[in-house]
Amino acid sequence: MYRRKRLELSGRDPFMKTQLIVFTRYPEPGNTKTRLIPSLGPEGAAILQQRLTSHTLDIVRTFQRQVPCTIEVRFAGRDATAMQAMFGDGMGYVPQQGTDLGERLCHAIDEAFQADSDRVIVIGADCPQLDATTLQMANRLLERHDVVVGPAEDGGYYLIGLKSPQPSLFREIPWGTSRVLTETMKKIDVQGLSRKLLSPLSDVDYPEDLISCRRWPQLLEGILPAYDANRLSIVIPTLNEVKNLAETLHAVNSRCTSEKDLEVIVADGGSKDDTVQIALQHQAKVVQCKPGRGIQLNAGAALASGGHLLFLHADALLPFRYDEVIRNTLHGKTIAGAFRLKIDHDTPGLRLVAQLANLRSRFLQRPYGDQGLFLRSQTLYEVGGFRNWPLMEDIELGQRLRKRGRIAMADVSMTVSARRWRKRGVVRTTCMNQAILLAWRMGISPERLALWYRGKPVSSS
Template identity: 45%
Template sequence: MPRSRTANHPLTRTETTATQRRLLIMTRYPEPGHTKTRLIPGIGAEAAALVHRELIKQVRNTVVRLADSQEFAVEVHYAGGDAAQWYDLWGNHACLVPQKGHSLGERIENAMCSAFADGASHVVILGTDCPEIDSEIIHQAFKCLEKHDVVIGPALDGGYYLIGLQAPRTSLFRGINWGTDSVFKETIIQCSQQGLSVKELTPLADIDEPEDLLICRRYPDLCSSILPRTTLGLVSVIIPTLNEEQHLAQTISPLLENRNVEIIVVDAGSQDKTIEIAKELGARVIQSRQGRGLQLNVGAAQARGEVLLFLHADSLLPANYFSEIWSILYQGGIAGAFNLKIDSELPGIRWIEWAANIRSRHRQLPYGDQGLFLRAEDFYQMRGFKNWTLMEDYEFCCRLKRRGRILLSSAEILSSGRRWEHLGVMKTTVINQICIHAFRCGVSPEIIARLYLRKTGKKSRLAGENIQQHQRDDDIQN
């Protein structure tokens, strides 16, 4: 076990080798502009660095509590900053070791090999990006190494937040496409090819993108100086946008009269006057990548409301929406939505409204154009929407109704008829049903989104219809 030191004297490597079990923390110093850079567009460089600092402290506190009662030594392998800065952040609870190597794989490999060379028999490596890592996860990792060659904690974005080894398996860190969503799968393939027994831990989310901050809202004290506290009685209206200058003012203007309403516009790179209009009307504007599900999560992560209302940019809420929201929630519904009215006189459109409202009332499956609302606490506990380009509302409501009743207000929301008028009632309905049945049959949302774009003939993507893949920071922090 590492022993105590006097102030300003971190532990040395020699002092951490008393046990054969070693916990290695891979992390980077929280310097503004150089850490959590993908959070910067949403919250700024200073706040991004503060988020990373809080995540490091969260892991530190967990490790310190566990190390006091468990037989393992702790090493912090750091990039950026110096030993004095890391001592101020970590104290004398671990050996502080500068990372060595160019790529992330090299740095992890070097740290692992060094630990085994010092006599370790079981090595667990974890990053500081995941706020959900607790003492049970770490304890379970060491326990699993008694029976398995490798233990790995998959991250929800396709990487991993933890890996444990019984021996120095250098090949597991070579030839991996670090920074992509295939890191976990590639590592598992490597293990299989080498005949290694693997134990997978619970998948967890890490914090890299603005939408990931939603996870922090489950832990109110984690980023309390960065993210807002919930304000009782406040309703946050979250509107995802992409080139919505023709509709946005009409959608927002009726909401401005109520002081207990917060308006958040999450824009995905509009090239028209959408952002200018939103700011002129007093809405808070947050920049985001494209994707309706992740845009909604970005807004929810930074919302102050006790209730979250998700609204399309081309939909008009009923005049009594505020009282209807509280009436539905006070009736015991876990969530609610509004009766659908489509702004079109196309033949058959009234039948579409009727079918949608029957579905919403009896099957409890309202769609995103019906103004879904629920308490923020429930949304955070459910981890929000999937960061999908399509079907995020359908999947969320399927999860939501397992937790309670989704009630339908008799008040009408007026939704734009533009997509129905673009293709016609019959073709739009057929495409919608194909997407739903494909999803229920297990087709991936990415494939469904491609099908939708092709069938609708759209040359530009609406908010929520971006299907491009993107790279993310690796979960075991470099």
């Protein structure tokens, strides 16, 4: 009786047959991880696919040692012999069947239950955060629930577990969109099935998702530029910044103490003007990604090779010797830092705004993104980067950083454009900022707040 209880608590029920199915693709350059090809190149994207699959299968083998189960790899591209040669023995390799992802999932799950499985768990091979403990939890939760789902940060899911075939869950789903999880949950509820959600995790489909891979350096070794602890990587999100970017980049390059230890990455969200051309003229690296400040900051930081990171708005001018200031500020228990704020339009109202921002930053350790947040790159990777939000991503990251250490303020100022205060007025802009902050703390989503604030879904500025 005691042994039976222990097995149940660990998810190991000897009377239940579990089948774990891994969906993946043979890593052929040009045909895999195609959304990452602009950032990594065809070969780099294929190598990452291979490493992600190997990483996932290592986790699956660990799970199999803890919970008796059968493992099957459902693959696309090449054949079973090539898959086995690349990823090893101990599991079956079966080609995916179906015209879309829904049909392929349905077919694999139906065949598993026809083989007398009592539980079927399906995962992808592009979620490096997934571990054996999460798989154990999913298996255990299926004792009490009809469906277990692992939600992905992008609105899809990285895992689904079932106790019986449920083909309706995979029909008429907008695969490849942020609505996959929501529509699946609706279908589960319509069928009257009991469900349980696991913790959200990030999968790797777009440039911004690569930030989650940086916690496992072996996944990107040889794909990205070699890490240099002395290098400072500056990430600048842009969207139609032709009026400001050249001056910002000129200050970046001319006001540092050592250009050879500098890396500038412009994360562009689809500019329609000459923003990208200006960035290239100033020898900046350019990563193209979806618009949205959190998305763009992550996309740039994921490709950085420096030991320190600085996140800079496209309308900001750094102080002289700023790289030296950053390294001197990040010492001891200081986890991150920011510059004092100075606004380029000198009026009593804007001077007061800057003074209050500097007081908030110094005494509450709450600098905002327009003050040039800087930190060690390893720190950002350990906390998982920014949230992929269009707004409030800097505030939320600050909350996580303060749990790890002190956020310091440098003794020198960086200058930012007064354009947003001049557009709406100082009082109105300040009141709106505070209202947005309050609404976020009350639980209103950053996406909705961005609509209120800008009148459009996303922007980088």
